[in-house]
Amino acid sequence: MPNLTRRDWILGSLAASAWPAIAAAQQHAHQAVASGSATALEHFDASTARDVAAIATRIIPSDDGPGAMDAGAVYFIDRALMTFAADQRALYAHGLTELRARREKLLPGSASFADLTVGQQMSLLRSIETTDFFAVVREHTVLAWLGSPEYGGNRGGVGWKYIGFDDRGFFTPPFGFYDAS
Amino acid sequence: MTAVAFKTSETVDFVVIGSGAAGGVMAKELAVAGFSVVVLEQGPYLTAKDFTHDEIKFAVHNALTNDPAHQPVTYRQHEGEVAKPFKAIEYGRQVGGGTVHFTGNYWRFHESDFHERSLHGTIAGTSFADWPIRYADLEPYYTKAEEELGVSGLAGANPFDAPRSKPYPLPPMPVKSSGVLFERATTKLGLHPYPAPVAILSQPYRGRAACVNCGMCELFGCEMGAKSSTLVSVIPIAEKTGRCEIRPNSYVRKIETDARGRVTGAIYFDAQRQEVLQRARVVVLCANGVESAKLLLLSKSQHFPHGLANSSGLVGKNLMWDSGSESSGLFEQPLNEFKGIQVTRLIQDYYAADPRRGFYGGGAIDARFDFYPAGFALSGLPDDIPKWGLEYKKAVGQYFTRTMTLLSHTTSLPLEKNNVSLDPTMKDAWGLPAARITFDMHPDDIATMRWLVAREREILEAAGATKVWSAPIEPIEPNMMPSRHLMGTCRMGTDPRKSVVDPFGHAHDVPNLFIVDGSNFVTSARQQPTATIQALAYRAAEHIVRKARAGELG
Numbered sequence: 001m002p003n004l005t006r007r008d009w010i011l012g013s014l015a016a017s018a019w020p021a022i023a024a025a026q027q028h029a030h031q032a033v034a035s036g037s038a039t040a041l042e043h044f045d046a047s048t049a050r051d052v053a054a055i056a057t058r059i060i061p062s063d064d065g066p067g068a069m070d071a072g073a074v075y076f077i078d079r080a081l082m083t084f085a086a087d088q089r090a091l092y093a094h095g096l097t098e099l100r101a102r103r104e105k106l107l108p109g110s111a112s113f114a115d116l117t118v119g120q121q122m123s124l125l126r127s128i129e130t131t132d133f134f135a136v137v138r139e140h141t142v143l144a145w146l147g148s149p150e151y152g153g154n155r156g157g158v159g160w161k162y163i164g165f166d167d168r169g170f171f172t173p174p175f176g177f178y179d180a181s
Numbered sequence: 182m183t184a185v186a187f188k189t190s191e192t193v194d195f196v197v198i199g200s201g202a203a204g205g206v207m208a209k210e211l212a213v214a215g216f217s218v219v220v221l222e223q224g225p226y227l228t229a230k231d232f233t234h235d236e237i238k239f240a241v242h243n244a245l246t247n248d249p250a251h252q253p254v255t256y257r258q259h260e261g262e263v264a265k266p267f268k269a270i271e272y273g274r275q276v277g278g279g280t281v282h283f284t285g286n287y288w289r290f291h292e293s294d295f296h297e298r299s300l301h302g303t304i305a306g307t308s309f310a311d312w313p314i315r316y317a318d319l320e321p322y323y324t325k326a327e328e329e330l331g332v333s334g335l336a337g338a339n340p341f342d343a344p345r346s347k348p349y350p351l352p353p354m355p356v357k358s359s360g361v362l363f364e365r366a367t368t369k370l371g372l373h374p375y376p377a378p379v380a381i382l383s384q385p386y387r388g389r390a391a392c393v394n395c396g397m398c399e400l401f402g403c404e405m406g407a408k409s410s411t412l413v414s415v416i417p418i419a420e421k422t423g424r425c426e427i428r429p430n431s432y433v434r435k436i437e438t439d440a441r442g443r444v445t446g447a448i449y450f451d452a453q454r455q456e457v458l459q460r461a462r463v464v465v466l467c468a469n470g471v472e473s474a475k476l477l478l479l480s481k482s483q484h485f486p487h488g489l490a491n492s493s494g495l496v497g498k499n500l501m502w503d504s505g506s507e508s509s510g511l512f513e514q515p516l517n518e519f520k521g522i523q524v525t526r527l528i529q530d531y532y533a534a535d536p537r538r539g540f541y542g543g544g545a546i547d548a549r550f551d552f553y554p555a556g557f558a559l560s561g562l563p564d565d566i567p568k569w570g571l572e573y574k575k576a577v578g579q580y581f582t583r584t585m586t587l588l589s590h591t592t593s594l595p596l597e598k599n600n601v602s603l604d605p606t607m608k609d610a611w612g613l614p615a616a617r618i619t620f621d622m623h624p625d626d627i628a629t630m631r632w633l634v635a636r637e638r639e640i641l642e643a644a645g646a647t648k649v650w651s652a653p654i655e656p657i658e659p660n661m662m663p664s665r666h667l668m669g670t671c672r673m674g675t676d677p678r679k680s681v682v683d684p685f686g687h688a689h690d691v692p693n694l695f696i697v698d699g700s701n702f703v704t705s706a707r708q709q710p711t712a713t714i715q716a717l718a719y720r721a722a723e724h725i726v727r728k729a730r731a732g733e734l735g
Contacts, residue, residue: 059569067574084242122570129568138569139559146554146577148235162574163581165519165554169234170393175521176358176582177514 041074043081043089047112048096049074054114056141058121066158068141076144076153077137088136095133102127184420189459193217194729196447196461198433198476201278202711203698203718204467205411206326209418210722211465212425216729219426219459220419221449223472224274226429227281227412232402236553240400245282246271251610255617258658260598266607269618271663272469276429277412279469279665279711284399284523284551285379285408286709287332289323289716292316292343293533294706301534304541307623308499308595312703313675313684316343322716322723330409330715331386334378341373341529351383353525354392358516359585360525363548366644367528377524377547380409380711389413394521399551431457434613436464436480436489436694443735444489444694450611463693463734465686465725467718470500470667470699474601475616477671477696490688490696495681496671497602499595500620501705503666505544506589506630506654508637509561510646515582518550531636532707534592542629544591545707546637550584557581563650587640589633590708594623595669620664622657630654666710671700685724686717693734697721 041049056068056077081089103110103124110116113124128134144153146160154160160167174180187193194216197208208220227245238244247254247268255264273279293300295312303309324347326332336348353376356364364374381398382391392407406413419425430452437445437458446460466473474497480489488496527547534543552561558577561584566576599621603614634651641649653660674680677689686697697718699710706713728734 060574061571063571064575065578084237125569142558143237143241143555146558147237147241148233150235151237160554163554163558163578164515164517165581166517167234169395169397171396171520172394173355173357173521175355175394176517178358178361178512178516179356 039075041078043078044074049078050114051096051099051112052077052137054121055125055137056144058118058125059138059141060145065162068145070155070158071145071153072155073141073144073153076147076151077140079152080140080143085140091133091136095128095131095137098131098133099124099128184423185426187217187219187426187459189457192446192460192462193219194461195219195463195465196221196459197465197467198436198447199223199278199466199468199472199698200276200411200416200427201273201467201469201698202280202411202714204465205277205280205414205416205419206715206718207465207467207697207722208425208427209415210719210726212419212422214726214730215424216726217424218419219428219461221431221433221447221459222276222427222429223432224276224429226276226427227402229404229406232404234395234397234401236555239282239402240553240556243271243400245273245275245400245402247274253607253609253615255604255607255615257617257619258621260619264604264607264617264619268663269620269661270471270616270667271665272471272667275412276416276427277410280380280410281402281408281412282400283380283711285381286524286547287327287334287378287380287712288545288707288709289343289345290316290319290706290713291341291529291532294704297534297704301536301541304594304625306596308597309541310595310672310674310679310703313673313680318684319713319716319720320344320346322719323712325719326712326715330380330411330414331382331389332378332380332409333383335376338375339373339529341532349378351386353377354379354381354383354522355394356525357518357521359518359548359550362512362516362585362644363526363587363640366640369643370639372528372530374526374528377527379522379524381522382407382409387414392522396519396521397553399523432611433468433476434479434611436466436476438480438482438484438489438691440484442484442691444691454611463695463725463729465695465697467698470670470702471601471616471618473696473698473700474670475603478601478603479613485690490671490681490690490694492690493678493681495597495679498597498600499669499672500599500601500618500667501593501595501669501702502599502620502622502626503662503664503708504591504593504622504626504630504705505708506591506634506637506652507586508634508641508649508651509563509584509586510641510644511580511648512583512585512644512646516550516585517582518585519553519582523551524549529707531633538628538632540625540628540632541594542592542625542632543707544589544629544633546587546589546633546640549586549588551586551588554581557584563648587637589630589637591626591629591633592707593626593668593705595672595704596623601670627654666699666705666708668699668702668705668710671696672703673701674703686721687724695721695725
């Protein structure tokens with residue numbers, strides 16, 4: 001079986017008449033990858049979006065390869081708050097207000113979270129890392145990085161590529177190093 | 182899609198409540214035998230086009246399971262506490278039920294599972310008991326289930342397996358890296374690894390396509406139809422008879438009875454939340470180990486003041502949990518565990534209880550990876566990895582393809598104080614009381630998990646893991662996972678004072694009511710209840726058909 005090509009193997013495993021239906025099912029299961037690149041914001045205003053993007057960037061930075069920014073995290077979060085996470089809008093609003101108050105107290109005169117140095121951003125986030133707000137932003141950022149692209153994040157599958165996940169949806173053995181050896 | 186539509190004014194032969202592991206089998210058997218059947222299913226009727234690989238929808242938001250936003254579940258550890266909203270139990274909520282989104286593990290019970298009370302004696306404070314049937318009673322029905330649904334495995338490979346009358350209908354699935362590492366390690370330790378029996382097609386079977394190793398079984402529906410859910414195996418056969426109507430989005434609120442104490446039908450909310458009565462000569466309740474008990478408790482009447490079929494007072498009691506423990510290991514080279522079905526190898530060397538361990542209990546250990554990308558990043562890493570920032574990101578990148586997990590599936594003792602009841606204040610979106618779960622682990626169940634965590638670690642170390650970490654077992658809260666194996670709340674037995682149904686699922690108190698699902702379990706075995714639920718359903722169905730043909734059900 002390992003000598004067959006993927007297509008031969010799938011075709012060989014089916015009655016010929018079933019093949020078009022299977023191909024359609026597979027294509028459907030993966031259509032998510034093709035979509036998702038909106039750049040319009042519906043929930044956040046521009047300055048809030050800059051701050052949220054900056055928080056997401058600290059959670060999954062881009063130093064060694066595509067991170068939250070490249071995945072389009074702020075667009076994912078914006079859309080999430082308009083859809084499945086609508087009940088977390090207040091948590092975001094409250095969390096961002098608190099963060100602003102902390103920033104103004106610790107760094108008087110600073111313009112915004114997004115305009116702080118990376119070090120300042122890190123220490124400010126460390127001071128809130130046990131809050132519900134941070135937990136939710138972290139979760140949303142990870143979903144934006146590695147979730148299904150149709151939600152507006154993981155653009156071009158950048159998160160999946162970084163971790164080595166392949167969304168092809170059909171595989172033939174060997175799958176990994178140890179079953180190949 | 183539905184072959185026949187009955188009028189609600191019509192009295193059908195059977196109403197089957199629930200279309201999952203048991204309900205799907207029951208519907209098919211009754212319809213093929215020539216009876217008219219209406220299946221009332223809470224959830225929607227989904228098809229292959231609904232089953233995408235969207236992790237957020239299916240694995241983060243668990244779209245194929247009960248949604249606590251509409252159907253809250255409350256939980257408390259002890260009686261006397263006020264139960265709080267918590268999704269303590271999870272079940273498949275669509276046509277096909279849990280067989281649509283399950284992992285596919287398909288284990289038969291061992292012979293000893295049916296009479297452990299006789300083997301090990303009483304256990305204080307528990308309702309530990311023998312089953313009223315033995316493995317030999319169920320063997321032909323395990324065989325039938327494996328053949329009709331399509332199960333892949335290798336007969337004779339597990340030296341601890343009970344005798345089988347036939348091999349598996351399909352050869353085992355291809356082994357993954359986790360399976361290879363596990364096999365090497367357990368063999369080195371003198372244990373007996375074998376290919377996991379799974380309700381997933383390794384080859385085309387009965388008009389269905391083979392698995393293409395996409396890797397998304399657990400929590401997902403299979404767009405290939407290769408996972409042997411009742412949705413793609415037996416339900417289409419039931420519908421083809423022209424005598425079975427699957428009625429989705431039909432949430433039963435009461436099983437109706439008459440003054441004589443006979444069941445007359447079921448009242449349900451339809452998709453528009455209008456109440457509808459479907460009359461039937463016989464009702465077969467297959468709604469799962471929590472929903473069946475809940476519905477019986479809701480179905481009070483003058484004749485049944487404590488709930489239907491509850492003269493024993495045991496409806497809802499002896500709820501057993503989906504107990505288990507898990508450890509993970511990091512390896513040098515990529516395993517790419519996201520490819521292929523979740524589990525390809527396991528051991529049952531520690532399955533039997535052994536008094537020398539100092540507690541009752543045992544378990545099986547499987548090698549698996551049941552994480553998807555985002556879920557792994559959120560909850561798959563060891564605790565000593567930072568939770569965010571560059572080091573976190575790098576760890577996700579390093580660990581995702583190089584991690585495997587060992588999961589132990591362990592005993593859960595039956596205790597009357599562990600139960601399902603009706604929440605006194607919390608209501609669901611239909612105005613029905615929420616299911617309230619009261620559950621605490623028995624000390625032996627915790628000891629079993631603790632003991633098996635040590636075995637998991639030995640195996641991972643023998644496999645050459647460069648790092649090993651384990652999920653915490655205690656405290657129960659907040660470390661408890663929702664239970665997906667719902668067992669014990671309408672236990673079977675021959676004594677109507679000590680059980681709810683007879684060995685065929687026939688309610689002791691009601692001549693034309695059967696309850697057939699995980700609720701019938703007397704003990705938990707070592708989890709993976711689906712094969713046994715379905716074998717019980719085939720056996721009960723044969724009995725029901727015989728009785729109905731003899732005119733004994735009215």
